[in-house]
Amino acid sequence: MAAVIAAGFALYAGSPPREAWWVAPLAMAVLAAVVRHRRARAGFGYGLVFGFAFLLPLLGWLQDFLGADFGPWPWLGVAAVEAAFIGLGGAGMALVSRLPAAPVWMAAVFVTAEAVRSAFPFGGFPWGRLAFTQDTGPFLALAAIGGAPLVSFAVALVGAGLGTLVRAPRRWAVPVAAIATPLLGGLTCWPLVGTDANAGTARVAIVQGNAPNLGLGLLYEDDVLHDNHVQAAQQLVADVRSGRVAKPDFVLLPEQIGSWGPARTDPELSSVASQLGVPLVVGGLGQDRDGQLHNQIVRWDPGTGFGDRYVKRHLVPFAETIPMREVARLVSPFVDRFQSDMVPGEEPGVIDVAGLRLGVGICYDVAYDDVFGPAAAQGATLLAVPTNNAWYGHSEMSYQQLAMSRLRAVETGRSVLVGATSGVSAVVAPDGSVTAQTELFTEQNLTAEVALRAGRTPATALGSAPTWVLAVLGVGAVAAAGWRSRKSRA
Structure with missing residues (x-):
């Protein structure tokens, strides 16, 4: 029990913003060694404890956000639900640990549990996947081959190999292969990660207008976010006119800067776009003529204003969509902020802007595998993640989200622009390296020449x-282990 608690906390300690990719496989090695050859019930218990030790500190930003008004219950509740899925992963790992080539099946089972908790309940909560600890290191290159699922599998496979080797050192062949294959595979793939501007370049500007560090006090302060970012954009206008900054091809502003009814007007944004003579890409809340409420990103054109838009696909449960409203009121302030649920989009975010195709995902979208890959497949040559992280104070949440953007850059072979209200805004190269970055709670504009690919x-x-291949392997291994156990008892 002490070992899995220490390992779970170590997994958190090796997570972003700390760049310690090697900690994750060591933490998984401890879990694998502990659950090996145990009953499923014991595997569940050890996995649950491991998950708590990892997720409680990792999701500490929930307590920073809601704790003063709602106490620790939202934080503890989310951590408990997600830790239960890791417990299921531990149970499955215990079941399959007696099969031949056990490290492969143990890793597949753990990644299957990650996939399930990324989809259920209420659309899932993918935060804390093993892949998101790998924003540096050899496994990151595997994202270009099989995305986040393959990176998670590689980490879990090395961990299961190490755990098995420690417990059964005389049977070293399979564990050593499980350790060596992902490491060599990652190192081999790095030369295949392209960074050349094979579709040209674009000069972009990111506006970070900042926000007061009020936590839930920002709930009804939409005008503050709007005015701060218009002011920062006006500073960009002055810098361009004076020659201090080269004129960008377009300007990215964060999520939740505007609030537009059916008329879809915003004189201040229109003024900035006209003065610069280039389109803005800006996030805001929008209500359509049929009354539907959306979280959206809009291209705001000089002269004509509201243009193409992307509507956020993955809405945050208990914030942008409210299941069980009367119960949710006990743990979420958004029940009274939004009287009806937002309506999600159904299409990948691809917006034509300044002669290029921009792939867009909003904040929480970046944690999901079905947003940026489809955008790149539909011709996006550059990606953007507008986000509003001002709720979470000086916590690690913004850095955790930046790590996801770095993985998405390698996964798609695209540069990624992160535009945050209060930071961290960043420019990420196609190899996942961060070429420019702001600090938290500062007003700062970034400009950069980025590769289009x-x-x-x-x-x-x-x-x-x-994901499906690994899920089939994981479920199949559990079924095989169950059949084998029943046969041995018979």
Whole structure:
């Protein structure tokens, strides 16, 4: 028990913003060693404890956000539900640990549990996947081949190999292969990660207008976010006119800057776009003529204003969509902020802007595998993640989200622009390296020349196939272990 608690906390300690990719496989090695050859019930218990030790500190930003008004219950509740899925992963790992080539099946089972908790309940919560600890290191290159699922599998496979080797050192062949194959595979794939501007370049500007560090106090302060970012955009206008900054091809502003009814007007944004003579890409809440409420990203054109838009696909449960409203009122302030649920979009976010195709995902979208890959497949040559992280104070949440953007860059072979209200805004190269970055709670504009890239990585071409293959392996291994156990008892 002490070992899995220490390992779970170590997995958190090796997660972003700390760049310690090697901690994750060591933490998984401890879990694998502990559950090996145990009953499923014991595996569930040890996995649950491991999950708590990992997720409680990792999701500490939920307590920073809601704790003053709602106490620890939202934080503890989310951590408990997600830790239960890791417990299921531990149970499955215990079941399959007696099969031949056990490290392969143990890793597949754990990644299957990650996939399930990324989809259920209420659309899932993918935060804390093993892949998101790998924003540096040799496994990151595997994202270009099989996306986040393959990266998680590689980490879990090395961990299961190490755990098995420690417990059964005389049977070393399979564990050593399980350790060596992902490491060599990642190192071999790095030369295949392209960074050349094979579709040209674009000069972009990111506006970070900042926000007061009020936590839930920002709930009804939409005008503050709007005015701060208009002011920062006006500073960009002044810098361009004076020659201090080269004129960008377009300007990215964060999520939740505007609020537009059916008329879809915003004189201040229109003024900025006209003064610069280039389109803005800006996030805001929008209500359509039929009354539907959306979280959306809009191209705001000089002269004509509201243009093409992307509507957020993955809505945050208990915030943008409210299941069980009367119960949710006990743990969420958004029940009274939004009287009806937002309506999600159904299409990948691809917006034509300044002669290029921009792939867009909003904040929480970046944690999911079905947003940026399809955008790249539909011709996006550059990606953007507008987000509003001002709720979470000086916590690690923004850095955790930046790590996801770095993985998406490698997965799709695209540069990624992160535009955050209060930070961290960043420019990420196609190899996942961060070339420019802001600090938290500062007003700062970034400008950069970024590579545009066409073509499809293997991960983009494969889509959800790696997830399904690993899920079939994991479920099949559990079924085989169950059949084998019943046969031995008979």
